Amino acid sequence: MRVSGKVVVVTGAGSGIGRELVVALLAQGARVAAVDLKEEGLEGLVASSQGGEGLSTHQLDVTDRRAVRALPEEVIAHHGAVDVVINNAGIIQPFERVHELSDEVIERTMDVNFYGTLWMVRAFLPHLLERPEAYLVNVASMGAFLPVPGQAIYGASKAAVKLMTEGLYAELMETSVRVSLVMPGAVATDIAANSGVSMNDADGGSEPDEGYHALAADKAAAIILEGIEDEDLHILVGSDARLMQLANRIAPKSSIRLIQRKMRDLLGDA
Template identity: 60%
Template structure:
């Protein structure tokens, strides 16, 4: 689905990939409803966009189902219709083993990453099905197909998004709604700070992987959306690990464990 002239809802639009998606969509001629809990971040996105009435901002918590269910009517009132939904909002967990992770942190990650995506999808799907063409894009993660020690619950939430999205793809075949699942690798965002997570790094340790700029990630995601692709792997790391995990899952799992070891020590 070409996005020019369409109305697209983007969650997590206050920063990172979400903000980049908002700006990319506007640059391609779309109207956008940017959703986030961070009112100040949404104001910054609006200031950067300079898009006038083509951009609306909506401050809400996607884990609150009743609030989410009222959003489609609000967006339609501002823009006339809804043609697309990009479920981008997400958080990571504290870097800890499952045995050391508190239930509050587990529930928070599942509520934002999985239930937030589910609530948004359920709320908007009837409106999307009424359109001549429409699209749902859900962001999973490289951690949604590859186990990452210290992020096991985050990975579980993103694996749930993966399977939910693939199931939607199958269920919506033959309808006007296309579905895409996205697997970003390392992208230069402030997700750790937004998630309230501190990252320990051993003295002198420096990552060899250069994260992808969020603007480039957004371009690749929207390109995949416009091409109606089933899966989009964002970044060379995501493509490489997807290949290696399919080829030798146990070896790939041990490889990632070695990379994450320092974050779990101490």
């Protein structure tokens, strides 16, 4: 699908990949409804994007089912229709083992990453099905197929998004709605800070591999939009995501050991 002239809803639009998606979509001639929990992020987006009438902002918590149910009518009132929904909003968990996490952290991680995506799908899908051409995009993670110690609940939430999205792909194959699943690797964003997770412990651990750099958020957005244009089911973002998907399929135990070694200093040896 080409996004020019389409109305696109983007969650998590105030920073990181979401912000870069909005900027790129506007540049390609789309109209965008930018959704984010933080009003200041949306205000900064408006100030920097020069989207004009083609950009609307919607401050909303995706875990609030009542607010999410009302969102389609808000978007349609401003833009006249909805053609594409990109569910990008997400958080990570503190770098702790499953038994060390609080119930509240576990519930919040699942609520934002899985249920927030589910509520958005259920709210917007009836409207997408009315369009002659429509698209649903859910952003998961490399952690959806590769377990990361210290991010087990985050990975479980994204694995749930993965399987749900693949199920939606099967359910919607004979409709006008195309479906893509995005699985980014390491991308340079503020997700840790936005999730309330301190990275001080990570910074005090082993040095990152020499020459390794997280993918820039604007490059990640470009890959996602290219995948949408090509109507790919799986959109792998970054060389690490592509490499680790292959490694996990060929040698799952070895790939898990590799990640475990890299995370050992962060979690301790116990």
